[in-house]
Amino acid sequence: MNRGLRLSLLTSALLVTLSSLKASAHTIFQEMYVNGVDQGHLNGIRVPDYDGPITDVNSNDVICNGGINPYHQPISQKIITVPAGAQVTAEWHHDLTGANPSDPADPIDASHKGPVIAYLAAIPNATQPTVTGLKWFKIWQDGYTPSTATWGVDRFIANKGKVTFTIPKCIPSGQYLLRNEIIALHAASSYPGAQLYMECAQLQITGGGSTQPSTVSFPGAYHGTDPGITINIYYPPVTNYTIPDQKYQAKNLLRKNLCHLKETKQEIIFFMLRRIVKPERKYGRVKPYISITNISILDLAIGTIRRPASQHQHPKLHYQTPRSLPFSKPAGYLRSRHKASQN
Ligand SMILES: *[C@@H]1O[C@H](CO)[C@@H](O)[C@H](O)[C@H]1NC(C)=O
Ligand SMILES: *[C@@H]1O[C@H](CO)[C@@H](O)[C@H](O)[C@H]1NC(C)=O
Ligand SMILES: *[C@@H]1O[C@H](CO)[C@@H](O)[C@H](O)[C@H]1NC(C)=O
Ligand SMILES: [Cu+2]
DSSP: OOHHHHHHHHHHHHHHTGGGTTTTOOOEEEEEEETTEEOOTTTTEEOBSSOOOBOOTTSTHHHHOBTTTBBOSSOOOOOEEEETTOEEEEEEESSTTOOOTTOTTSSSOTTOOOOEEEEEEEOSOTTOSOOTTOOEEEEEEEOEETTTTEEHHHHHHHTTTEEEEEOOTTSOOEEEEEEEEEEEOTTTTSSSOOEEEEEEEEEEEESOOOOOOOOBOTTTSOOTTOTTTSOOSTTTTOSOOOOSOHHHHHTHHHHHTTTOHHHHHHHHHHHHIIIIIGGGGGGSSOOOOOOOSSGGGGGTOOSOOOOOSSGGGSOOOOOOOOTTOOTTOHHHHHHHHHHHHHO
16 A cells, blocks of 8 residues: 555545544554664564554563554564674654654644653564564663653654664574553553553664663563552542562662663662661771672662762772662671671
């Protein structure tokens, strides 16, 4: 079907459903840029013809769409080459025909407030049809900003449907799917209600490293009971919003510093020293034997971790603590280690 015909069919479909236009003002991720270079409309992305949402977070459709919204045929066989560390831009529009400045609901209707999110998953073959069983890790998200009462979707609309983020420099080279997602919350006060929009781009990441991020599954990462999935965004007024995928929330420091693990370890240890080990000071100079052989210790380090004011405040450290160290007990643990070290 050529673009003109598709457009006119779409237009008549829209006219027929004019009264529900607002409710059906959805969106599709359909074009990618790598370091600013356009990869071509619909190239390397599994796009559906219809822009409708997925509302069942337990459905396989939540992975890369393409189930209840069948893929546009033929599915692009292009694999987009992305150097690790590159900035990529995902561009979304109201329907598959691309940007339409005269459409007030392009790139998405302004009512569709919510977060904009990006995940990656390694895959043996980026064009293989099977997308179940992949291990996903979040690389970027833009949720709710309380100080300005604005959502990721508001910024996304202001930026004409484009969001830009970095592909982590340290993840292994290879083929990946990039899952770009918007969770529209305008009807999310009961489940199912949140409208999830997602498409997957096919990537070949080159020049990467060896960091293995911790991962989640789709379906599985989200639940109908998540405060980020089921929420009334109108009343009471939103003061905080928790983007779904709790595992990510707990480990967002890792995500933020995915490629700076050494620095991350130091910051966590600094945090633990300030928050937990402070009483040790009266015994003189603390010689901590905290170790972080395993970044999973971030499970324990949920909270605000501030940077030390100066480099000199970084303690010198030996890394050798078991990962099972309970969060409530490190002071005692440290004390015993401190004693042990004096023996
Ligand atoms: C990857 O999957 C596509 C689609 O099934 C297939 O055509 C292609 O041969 C596969 N490539 C490799 C290297 O297996
Ligand atoms: C807001 O924060 C409270 C307290 O931490 C939490 O119980 C609630 O689920 C959060 N709301 C959302 C929408 O994330
Ligand atoms: C790190 O944590 C993972 C997951 O909990 C565990 O399987 C692995 O053995 C740990 N590695 C080390 C070096 O402790
Ligand atoms: Cu919609």
